[in-house]
Amino acid sequence: MTDMKEIEKRLREEAKKLLESGRVSVVLAYGKGCDERHPMPFAAMKPEEADEIVFNEYCTPNLARYLTKYPAGTKMAVAVKGCDSRAVVVLLQEGKVNREDIVILGIPAAGMKEQKTGKDVDASLTCGLANPVLYDVLLGQEIKGAAAESPYGIISKLDAMSGDERWEFWKKELARCIRCYACRKACPMCYCDPCFIDQTKPQWGDKTPTFDGNLMYHLTRFYHLAGRCVDCGECTRACPVDIPLNLFHKYMARECEEMFGQKAGMDPSQKPAMVDFKVEDSDTWLE
Amino acid sequence: MTDFEPRILGIACNWCTYTGADLAGTTRLKYPQNVRVVRVMCSSRINPSFIIRAFQLGADGVLVGGCHPGDCHYGTGNLYARRRLAATKKLLEFAGMEPERFRVEWISASEGKKFAEVVEEFTGQIKALGPQTKFRMERIKTAEAAAK
Amino acid sequence: MKKFAIEYLSGVIASLQQKGKVFAPVKEKDGFYFREIADPGDATLDFYNTVMSPKHLFFPQTEDMIKYRINKEGADSAPVPINSGPQILFGVRPPDVRSFELMDLLFEEGGIIDPYWVDKRKNTIVIGYAFDSVDPLDFYNTFDIHAADPRGSDIFLVRKDRTVLARAFTGKGEALLDGLAGLENASAADEKAFEDAVKKGPGLKTRKLDLNGVAKKLEAIFDAPYWQKASMACLNCGVCTFVCPTCSCFDICDETLFRDGRRCRTWDSCMFTNFTLEASGHNPRTRAFQRFRQRINHKFSYYVSKFGVTSCVGCGRCSRYCPVNIDIFSVVEKAKEV
Ligand code: FES
Numbered sequence: 138m139t140d141m142k143e144i145e146k147r148l149r150e151e152a153k154k155l156l157e158s159g160r161v162s163v164v165l166a167y168g169k170g171c172d173e174r175h176p177m178p179f180a181a182m183k184p185e186e187a188d189e190i191v192f193n194e195y196c197t198p199n200l201a202r203y204l205t206k207y208p209a210g211t212k213m214a215v216a217v218k219g220c221d222s223r224a225v226v227v228l229l230q231e232g233k234v235n236r237e238d239i240v241i242l243g244i245p246a247a248g249m250k251e252q253k254t255g256k257d258v259d260a261s262l263t264c265g266l267a268n269p270v271l272y273d274v275l276l277g278q279e280i281k282g283a284a285a286e287s288p289y290g291i292i293s294k295l296d297a298m299s300g301d302e303r304w305e306f307w308k309k310e311l312a313r314c315i316r317c318y319a320c321r322k323a324c325p326m327c328y329c330d331p332c333f334i335d336q337t338k339p340q341w342g343d344k345t346p347t348f349d350g351n352l353m354y355h356l357t358r359f360y361h362l363a364g365r366c367v368d369c370g371e372c373t374r375a376c377p378v379d380i381p382l383n384l385f386h387k388y389m390a391r392e393c394e395e396m397f398g399q400k401a402g403m404d405p406s407q408k409p410a411m412v413d414f415k416v417e418d419s420d421t422w423l424e
Numbered sequence: 425m426t427d428f429e430p431r432i433l434g435i436a437c438n439w440c441t442y443t444g445a446d447l448a449g450t451t452r453l454k455y456p457q458n459v460r461v462v463r464v465m466c467s468s469r470i471n472p473s474f475i476i477r478a479f480q481l482g483a484d485g486v487l488v489g490g491c492h493p494g495d496c497h498y499g500t501g502n503l504y505a506r507r508r509l510a511a512t513k514k515l516l517e518f519a520g521m522e523p524e525r526f527r528v529e530w531i532s533a534s535e536g537k538k539f540a541e542v543v544e545e546f547t548g549q550i551k552a553l554g555p556q557t558k559f560r561m562e563r564i565k566t567a568e569a570a571a572k
Numbered sequence: 573m574k575k576f577a578i579e580y581l582s583g584v585i586a587s588l589q590q591k592g593k594v595f596a597p598v599k600e601k602d603g604f605y606f607r608e609i610a611d612p613g614d615a616t617l618d619f620y621n622t623v624m625s626p627k628h629l630f631f632p633q634t635e636d637m638i639k640y641r642i643n644k645e646g647a648d649s650a651p652v653p654i655n656s657g658p659q660i661l662f663g664v665r666p667p668d669v670r671s672f673e674l675m676d677l678l679f680e681e682g683g684i685i686d687p688y689w690v691d692k693r694k695n696t697i698v699i700g701y702a703f704d705s706v707d708p709l710d711f712y713n714t715f716d717i718h719a720a721d722p723r724g725s726d727i728f729l730v731r732k733d734r735t736v737l738a739r740a741f742t743g744k745g746e747a748l749l750d751g752l753a754g755l756e757n758a759s760a761a762d763e764k765a766f767e768d769a770v771k772k773g774p775g776l777k778t779r780k781l782d783l784n785g786v787a788k789k790l791e792a793i794f795d796a797p798y799w800q801k802a803s804m805a806c807l808n809c810g811v812c813t814f815v816c817p818t819c820s821c822f823d824i825c826d827e828t829l830f831r832d833g834r835r836c837r838t839w840d841s842c843m844f845t846n847f848t849l850e851a852s853g854h855n856p857r858t859r860a861f862q863r864f865r866q867r868i869n870h871k872f873s874y875y876v877s878k879f880g881v882t883s884c885v886g887c888g889r890c891s892r893y894c895p896v897n898i899d900i901f902s903v904v905e906k907a908k909e910v
Binding site for chain 1 (some may be wrong): 600601602603605623624633634708709804805807808809810811813814815823825827836838841844845846860891893895896897898899901902
């Protein structure tokens with residue numbers, strides 16, 4: 138495993154090189170926050186800013202989120218960890234960014250920590266990928282060995298519940314939602330402008346946070362991410378009221394993988410599952 | 425629950441299922457009147473939020489009809505729709521809704537009889553399940569209680 | 573002055589329930605929230621601070637104002653009566669207590685009187701609760717609030733190991749405390765312990781910022797490129813504004829369902845694009861940095877020029893819950909150097 142300091146050093150070097158040569162105009166990485174434990178996403182735009190880049194075990198945010206915030210055609214470099222790279226792949230598949238516009242700086246990440254609690258990131262909640270699936274430069278040694286846990290293991294406790302129990306479970310969780318929309322804003326795949334819930338013609342849902350309205354919003358969002366969610370867990374991490382949104386996303390990802398035979402964001406040459414079909418797709422799914 | 429008359433949203437594609445429903449009517453087939461059909465041009469026009477929203481607004485069941493796979497008027501519309509509706513079904517199930525409240529059927533323009541049968545069967549199924557109260561808006565529930 | 577053993581908390585809550593609706597911290601998942609207590613056993617005092625500020629007790633996230641029914645001629649409508657009845661807000665930390673006073677300026681004393689806020693405020697007894705530790709993200713010392721600051725509370729609680737000491741600071745508080753069943757009378761030693769704790773409050777140090785000249789400075793750097801840089805990470809979600817005890821923006825919307833509808837006011841956030849969207853389609857604040865700047869300026873500059881105080885209490889919530897760790901303290905601190 139490569140040391141975090143080493144990754145930080147190489148990240149700065151690469152950023153400086155890319156900015157100096159003019160290959161990119163923005164390097165998306167992490168910068169200093171108010172303390173060690175709170176690093177912030179940071180966009181270096183000048184070579185001298187490269188030294189402000191930091192990397193430590195609390196650098197969990199998925200920077201792929203910021204790719205779609207810049208005008209199309211902006212030359213960008215982005216630092217990505219395992220699932221972040223999958224998000225970049227989905228953006229490539231969906232044509233939101235062009236391969237030639239971006240430089241992917243891969244980070245083989247292990248031993249990341251939770252910012253809120255300072256504890257190790259729970260392996261059962263991650264996508265289980267330590268190495269980026271797509272990169273131009275890998276900053277450090279590839280991490281060998283398979284993931285210890287299946288990314289879907291955690292949902293078995295929900296699978297085991299009856300429908301009514303699951304309903305009660307989600308009801309309890311989603312009743313807490315305050316509609317701050319941090320989940321969609323932190324999500325690298327949620328780039329719609331405007332989001333369906335902000336539309337007024339037609340109006341899809343009320344603004345007020347009632348349980349059913351929250352469910353309407355979240356179910357639609359879960360659906361919109363079906364076959365696209367890369368399981369980076371940003372939505373859950375961003376949620377101030379601790380709703381385990383990633384459990385639902387994981388479930389949808391698993392079902393889509395089973396039905397459509399492809400995992401989101403693994404191969405840039407693939408079409409995303411939901412904008413694709415096979416003639417031999419099964420009707421039994423609908424039963 | 426003997427006097428429970430479910431309210432079912434039907435969404436039917438213009439070219440097959442809706443025409444099939446027409447045929448059922450013109451051949452004077454009898455089937456329950458619980459399904460209110462909305463016509464869309466193609467099953468791929470259906471935004472899954474229609475279905476979610478219908479349940480929120482108090483539908484007891486949702487029935488979606490389209491052309492048989494391969495027969496879509498637009499060639500491939502229902503092949504996309506199949507994936508979308510399959511994901512929707514999984515979604516509702518995991519949320520804890522009874523998956524039986526949502527049904528997709530491929531019904532062609534000539535299958536008036538099938539349309540009548542499906543509606544008959546689905547209505548019976550929903551009747552057996554009883555009213556959908558889980559997702560129904562609190563406001564609707566209060567209004568309904570007040571009306572009683 | 574009175575006291576009770578922490579084990580007896582549910583008993584105290586139960587007797588408070590005799591006097592009105594009780595709102596107290598309840599643990600849900602990993603966080604704490606002020607909730608209306610049904611089962612006295614749910615309330616707890618073992619928390620640092622709640623996720624959501626207690627402002628929603630006076631300014632709920634959604635509040636119906638008018639109910640209407642559409643008919644052929646137009647609509648029948650009736651205002652929703654304003655009458656909250658007595659309520660008790662239990663276990664509020666000093667910066668949050670101070671936030672109510674800041675909001676009073678806007679909702680009551682600023683010339684426009686908001687009956688919804690005033691009614692609930694008038695009917696509520698606030699029971700404050702001293703901090704006994706410091707979170708590194710807090711900065712309430714900046715606003716002359718200290719960890720055991722009883723200002724603004726009707727009753728103030730101080731924790732002494734397994735005992736909670738309660739002293740009334742207003743007539744309302746006194747009446748409540750005296751009439752409350754099941755509390756023990758405090759001894760002279762307890763009185764002393766209480767006073768010591770309050771005196772020791774300023775000893776618990778949070779971050780502190782010198783606000784001198786900040787309001788003017790922010791005005792001066794309105795067009796500075798600083799804002800683009802400071803807001804670079806901002807996702808424009810509404811977490812900071814929703815957890816904030818002093819964010820007061822709302823939207824009034826009509827929610828119609830078939831024929832019945834309600835006109836309600838709902839929290840809105842200056843971080844959302846739709847917040848400033850005009851009916852014409854024009855949006856004066858389309859860029860993320862403009863919205864970000866608005867939030868900081870509103871608190872540290874506009875509020876100051878309007879009411880003479882900063883609309884922030886340093887509770888640290890926005891920094892704590894920001895998904896990308898934007899820290900309002902650092903943002904203002906750095907703005908001073910621009
Ligand atoms: S036209 Fe019938 S499904 Fe496309």
